[in-house]
Amino acid sequence: MIMEDERRAEADGAGSKVRTFGDAEPDDYAKAFSLEGGEDFDLHVDLDAEPEHESDVDFGPVTGWRPANCLETLKTQINARWPNRRKSSDGMIGDDRHCAVVTDKPSDHCAHVRDGGVGVVTAYDITFDDRAGMCDAHAVVEAIRRSKDPRVKYIISNGKICSSYAVGQVQPWAWRPYKGSNKHTKHAHLSVVATKAAYDSTKPWVIE
Numbered sequence: 001m002i003m004e005d006e007r008r009a010e011a012d013g014a015g016s017k018v019r020t021f022g023d024a025e026p027d028d029y030a031k032a033f034s035l036e037g038g039e040d041f042d043l044h045v046d047l048d049a050e051p052e053h054e055s056d057v058d059f060g061p062v063t064g065w066r067p068a069n070c071l072e073t074l075k076t077q078i079n080a081r082w083p084n085r086r087k088s089s090d091g092m093i094g095d096d097r098h099c100a101v102v103t104d105k106p107s108d109h110c111a112h113v114r115d116g117g118v119g120v121v122t123a124y125d126i127t128f129d130d131r132a133g134m135c136d137a138h139a140v141v142e143a144i145r146r147s148k149d150p151r152v153k154y155i156i157s158n159g160k161i162c163s164s165y166a167v168g169q170v171q172p173w174a175w176r177p178y179k180g181s182n183k184h185t186k187h188a189h190l191s192v193v194a195t196k197a198a199y200d201s202t203k204p205w206v207i208e
């Protein structure tokens with residue numbers, strides 16, 4: 001595993017080149033959702049949000065996908081801060097089963113944001129590493145929540161969700177229960193807004 005992590009660390013410097021839908025693995029752009037077998041199907045979406053908070057979905061042809069640059073920035077930051085962190089529940093692009101689901105709340109792991117004919121993935125799953133001094137993904141997203149970073153769409157962590165928009169009587173940035181079947185204990189989920197100025201911003205995140 002140590003060698004595998006070192007190999008992955010080298011891949012981290014690769015930048016956001018366009019990838020085909022088939023080449024997501026084996027580096028740590030690993031396909032989200034295929035890694036936590038046995039859990040009920042869960043799209044990592046905000047089930048409470050009004051439709052205006054969903055991205056416009058364009059199912060037109062794309063030549064490949066890339067991560068949002070702001071998520072690339074975040075991944076680089078946490079890998080630098082915790083070089084030996086576990087990545088077993090990391091996920092960026094959704095797997096085929098996940099992304100075949102047609103819903104009015106599409107997963108942000110499915111590259112439905114179109115940018116110049118390329119699909120942009122606007123969600124990132126960060127592995128919760130419970131070892132002392134390692135990457136506590138739930139603490140990372142809590143720091144992001146407290147910073148009220150305008151790039152955030154919503155965050156899912158340990159059975160709760162918060163969003164940068166109000167939901168009913170719940171104010172922006174306040175936690176509320178997450179209704180999905182995957183309670184997000186093994187990883188934390190971050191979705192970013194579908195505005196290019198936001199999702200491609202490389203401004204550093206507040207991660208602790």
Ligand SMILES: [Zn+2]
Binds near residue numbers: 032
């Ligand atoms: Zn996710």
